[in-house]
Amino acid sequence: MNIYALTIQNHGENTVWLPSTAPLSGQTDIAFGSVSTSCQIVSSSALNNEIIITKDVAERLRIPFANRIHLFLDEDTIYIGPLIGIFTAGFTKSSIRPIGKRSFFFAKLLSNEKKVGGFAFVFGAHHIHWDKGTVTGYFYTKTGWEQHEIPFPNVIYNRLPNRRTENETMFQEIKQKLKTEYFIPWFNENFFNKWDIYCLLQQHPLARAYLPDTASPPTIEAAQQFLDEYQQIYIKPANGSLGLGIYQLIQRNNSYYCRFRDHQGCNRLQKFPTLSDLWGKLLADKNMELYILQQGIPLIEVNGRKVDFRIHTNKDEHGIWQVSAIAAKIAGKGSVTTHINNGGIVKTVEEVFPKKEEQTKMTERLQHAALTLSRCLEEQLDMMIGEIGFDIGIDQQNNLWLFEANSKPGRSIFKHPKLKQYDELTTVLSLEYAVYLSKQMITAPEALLT
Template sequence: MMLKSKVAVQVISSGMLPEDTLMLGEAQMKQLRIPQGQHITLRFGSFSRNVKAIPIAKFEGIRVSQSLAKKMGIHQNATLGVRYKEDTSSVVLGPLIGVLVSRDYPNMPEKPFGSISMFCRELAQACAEQGAYVYFFTPNQLGDMASVSGWVFAGGWKKTSMPMPDVVNNRITSRKMESRPSVQHFLKEVKLQHTSVVFNEKFLDKAEVFDALKKDETVARYLPESHLLRNYTMLNAMCSRYSSVFLKPIRGSLGKGIIRITRAESNKGYLAMFATASGSRKQMFNTLEKLFSTISTKMKTIRYQIQQGLQLIEIQKRPVDFRALVQKNAKGKWAITSIVARTAGDQHFVSNLARGGTLSTAAEAIGKSNLQNGINKHEASVRLRQAALHIAKGVDAQIPAHFGELGIDLAMDTNGRVWLLEVNSKPSKNDNTPLNDNKIRPSVLALIQYSRFLSGF
């Protein structure tokens, strides 16, 4: 039997309370069925300590000594979830969430995590309000598997030694860093030794996602025809089937390195458009062979996915696509947090914001677009939401890794059919919506609720 509630943890000076004593409100001890005056185990993440629980009348909360709080990594009074596990006689506080980020800048106390510092602070603030505790750490801070040097927000950012968390959210944004042996070892051991749950365990690559989703009947209809580009025969087959095709680097991000190939109108040759940081560069080729020989030099270092070109909806000749943020909720089920439309910038055929695109709501963009067949905004929005949920469930079912949030890029063609462009297991935290009036964003709240679900709080 586990009763759940939240409790305020008061840290009081060590001279007034021995380290091995826990003071608890009398009503709470009764409610949680904690035996009085007996030795029990206090747990917080991987931290555990035998303590004696003493009831206090007319008091709500838990009191711990400063030295005990320091060992737990709790800096000041915090509100945490609490439960009593009868089978092990332990009072468990939490959830303790560890967010693994790519890097920190200790000499920038205001922005120790670069561009995601605002997100980190928002998550820390939301945890304080929601009764959870979060710290942030990087691959360089992984030591022995007993504790980790992490950042907590307590009136400002502080670095401190923390127990291993109940839940690890992997926010590493570099593939190279994620594949480091030390990181892989940590992710494996934290699950084995501390039964921590890790979500968003790994990067996805386009070929892996498309190959896995082809096997799923509900999702296969959203997939444009795509293959790993191996040779000229494949390029020729795809170019004769479709009037335009896209070559996408398997490990690309931010639309870098995408090439669009279109058959020239007079059937005389092929036009290749290369996405570059400053706009798109065009090049005409008389024959597909010549085009292929240009690309084949790139293919020595880059693996491409070749994909059927789509007749996407446009606003004033600028292609539009959609980014859906899909997250698991308090019940552990996929739900849609937001869908935004991204319209390509003037000189670009890639709609990424990093390339001068603009954001709007999905309904707004659909309303202004050249969508045909009399499909209304509402119906089109419903199709996008349905597709995003089907795809998230498909990724979960077909790819052997644990995900708690996915950024799903979708497109809609002029007939109103929805297509999957790509799935991102590290959805960006620095560009989705501006912080307004200190309100916690739903995307941040969802992370905490799912962490609570995973850890049983």
Template sequence: MPSTGKGAFFIFGINCQGDEGGSEEERRVLLSVKKRIGVLTYRGEKGFIEPGILRLMVREGEKMNLEVFLFSPQDVDLTARKIRGYTPTQTGWKNDWYAWPDIVIDRYRYYPVPKHAGYLPFRRQQLFRYANSRFANKFSVHRVLEQDPILRKWLPQTMEYSRESLAILLQEHRVVYVKPTNGTGGRSILRVVRTPGGFHLQGQTKKKKKISESIPSLDVLHQRLQAWIKQEKQGNEQFFLQQGLELSLVPGRTVDARLLAQKDGTGNWRLTGMAIRLGARRSSTSNLHSGGTAVPAARFLTEHFGYEMTRQIIGECKELALHAVSRIEQHFGQMMEFGFDIGIDVKGHVWLIEMNPKPGREIFRQLGQRKRYLEAVRRPLEYAAHLLLNDQQVSDENHAYV
């Protein structure tokens, strides 16, 4: 792995500590004829969920000679074959009718709740050419990944929830997590710790209320978790159990890495960036929305493991990401980007916690890495333009779903 000196690491040809690798010419997509890109996302009564990123996508698209607009399933007029699309103004959003897009980027973050009920039927209609294929829930993805013998060493033990699986995992591990298959932002996750007097629960409800409880026995724990699942369950989602990891590199705080891998304007996977997330004190997750903070990856890891071991850890993260995206694309079809949540335990072992096909980019903005943040916004547009230029149809057809 090449290096420009201590603290600098190159992964996917990109320096994790400094400027991104690769020339501007490689990353910039220039189109002689303006192409139309629709960004499918959720729009509710209060507007768009991630307005900052979406505004930038439209504006960066303009710089690339792309016509980019946002839309939701309810904005599509199938009879007239036109779409009510949204673009940003100085103070809000304006809408207008647009012709059918040349390609669509799916940024719709689906959860099994009533307001999202129309998304899956809409997506299955194959109305558009999509830049990214459909995905599956966390537990189903884990089952796909664990079939790969290379990936298994990075996967924490994970089982569907039952009293029997709870007993097995708590016998083998001091800490076990209870997670929803469609959760995000650290919501509805419980940390179960085996103690001399029984068990201790720590977590956050879907309404962001923190809980901390002591439980005397496995039977009482199972009853409490059943009540928790009934309370927290949204729609038809299920809950699963996952081996807890020793991620307390900073005492009293959960620590993990966020790695953003994206396809660029040449269709190749590249690492846009990597950072460390420090969870809030007494929090069971490292999520930024739950009070976590971000720090530069190379600097943090070097302080805890030294230079040579940090090189090995980051190299292993690269290997993990490359194998994972390859396995996922074999199963689900072409993808565009993934945010990897990677655990690095106190011994320096790397663990794949989960991967998100519609990741955020806020960690780079929190670190003050404006250039990297903009690159993370641009790359999906560059890849979509690459597909148009190379006439590569991305389709969900003929791919297996779990």
């Protein structure tokens, strides 16, 4: 897709000049986000990749500043932008850190808009002006954060920080209203539930081979059956994240062991004579309807510590899945998971597989699995999805297993110095997919709305 330089011209009125290469066919209106206006549209051979718009038209459309943009056409309207809204919560009164600790992530995301083309901004529930059909959005520019009142966006990328916030009635109502009354597509609109994802993937023949045996809700009888078959199992919150609230149960030499993280954040290992004792001491007060029971996998190890892999996939400007990052996560000492907050460390695939042939083979297998699972999930899910973070393990027989799929993947792997370049790639691809969705909604909306 071509990217054009948008210039806002102070002299003249009610006119837009487009390069003669733009395939005009009688358009009389120009649109930005949800707002359109009639104006004189002139094709100029003097322009190359530039669009010039008079100041009065820019003000009617609420275009905040000159930028690099895309141009989409339908029967009577030229659409410029697109206008990409990133919906979140947790705003502060600070002009330097308006979204608190996450301001740096959003700044990095928005700063890539010039590479991709379009206007990207962050907003929350209290920034929507329903009566005017506008939003007060936070833009990140050369001079820092700026607020501008703009029209409703072409597309919305959901970056609400946690499930609790996302499930609040207010946020659900806002999402439904913008989707159903304003026909604004959302992507990654929900956090994933582990049990729901397992059930969906179980229905897809290409995904089934990657799934550990899983049941819900966990019962002591089911746990014993799993232990008899697999010797180790995991009990996980279906809506958990960051490895919190996970219990590893091991049956060995007529005893039962449980590895978990206590309320003080310390990794614990306790021994029990029976499963009933373990269950009564550690799990009896849990609402098991909110948990899943999963087969334990004997993972490959590095220096005696278990390893799994985080693979990010993103859709690109053509709506095609790409692998955007792969990292190895090595469990901390005594940890039930490989998560960084549990003492885990991040390594590159090259560091885990120093032999070139093995490295290439494992990378290709991990990429193939992640892309297969991305396509399978997309087919099964009733929503648009532009990025996924997979946690995939390799067992000691070199079989691959899916442990988790995340619709709002964390960014901790990108702290590794050799993975920083992929941090930018994932954010660029998220914006590229937003541009793709915007174009689809303008030029072929029936494909998205069916």
